[in-house]
Amino acid sequence: MTDNVQGSLLAKFPxxxxxIKEQRQGRIFLDPLQKEQFWPVFxxxxxxxxxxxxxxxxxxxxxxxxxxxYLLTDGGANMLCPKLEVEKENPVIRSIYSRFxxxxxxxxxxxxxxxxxxxxxxxxxxxxxxxxxxxKGSHPLRKDWKVEYFNKETLTYNPPSDI
Amino acid sequence: MAKRNIIEKAIDWSRRKSPWIIHFNAGACNGCxxxxxxxxxxxxxxxxFGMLLxxxxxxxxxxxxxxxxTLQTRDRLKRIYEQMPEPKFVxxxxxxxCSGGIFEDCYCVSGGMDTVVPVSAxxxxxxxxxxxxxxxxxxxxxxxxxSQKAIDN
Ligand code: SF4
Numbered sequence: 583m584t585d586n587v588q589g590s591l592l593a594k595f596p597x598x599x600x601x602i603k604e605q606r607q608g609r610i611f612l613d614p615l616q617k618e619q620f621w622p623v624f625x626x627x628x629x630x631x632x633x634x635x636x637x638x639x640x641x642x643x644x645x646x647x648x649x650x651x652y653l654l655t656d657g658g659a660n661m662l663c664p665k666l667e668v669e670k671e672n673p674v675i676r677s678i679y680s681r682f683x684x685x686x687x688x689x690x691x692x693x694x695x696x697x698x699x700x701x702x703x704x705x706x707x708x709x710x711x712x713x714x715x716x717x718k719g720s721h722p723l724r725k726d727w728k729v730e731y732f733n734k735e736t737l738t739y740n741p742p743s744d745i
Numbered sequence: 746m747a748k749r750n751i752i753e754k755a756i757d758w759s760r761r762k763s764p765w766i767i768h769f770n771a772g773a774c775n776g777c778x779x780x781x782x783x784x785x786x787x788x789x790x791x792x793x794f795g796m797l798l799x800x801x802x803x804x805x806x807x808x809x810x811x812x813x814x815t816l817q818t819r820d821r822l823k824r825i826y827e828q829m830p831e832p833k834f835v836x837x838x839x840x841x842x843c844s845g846g847i848f849e850d851c852y853c854v855s856g857g858m859d860t861v862v863p864v865s866a867x868x869x870x871x872x873x874x875x876x877x878x879x880x881x882x883x884x885x886x887x888x889x890x891x892s893q894k895a896i897d898n
Pocket of ligand 1: 772773774775776777778811812813838839840841842846870871872873
């Protein structure tokens, strides 16, 4: 069944050549894709290949770029993980709220912990999961964020100015 | 300290015989909370020592607290502690509550329970076993009894 998945992905999107990895039976990972290439693949995986269950999503700071890894399952034991790559300077992504309304707290985590800008999230959601009063523009899961420069008493982040 | 009169003695006696507790999770992974629940429910049954779980800090004598204190719960923990009537006691359940445990130095964790409120008894263990919790409770009550006797003599 998963061979068909790889075959149909390749037939539809030739640019995925050598970007599909099956780590083990039923665990397919795609290499990070830019957004123009990513969203058609994402829609195809859900609408045509039947990976209709949104499991979770994970944000990642790879150093030069930022990744979002979407874990989609087919309702059984098979999982397909496409990855979206965005620039670190401008980490804007589109919310998948219109498809999966349970994505909100995952995407809020991206916003708080990694500093993504998520377009299309509903208005009025609280900040999550960082505490109230957390300094704006400081994202603790970014690689360049250092706990030594964070003051827990005053909730301020003061990196030395040459960084 | 002045000797206690008969009414004070009765109040102290009843406090010792039936301390009411409130359970607060300040950022535990839930492991210790399950053990607290285990200690409360019929298998270990702290109620046989007269302990009773209350839903509000205003009725409680003992704050049973689990987990490292996160920055988000820091003020809430302080507020709960302040709402409890004197005299009040704090049990830090689990390694996280004692010292911050594996979460110490995490960016959103203030540290152990004693970084925020004074602690009467530390119960180490990850998770702390129900027997250890019972032991701490009994030791706390015994030391209370001793100090009350010391006042009278
Ligand atoms: S001491 Fe262990 S079980 Fe208890 S809250 Fe900490 S990590 Fe969880």
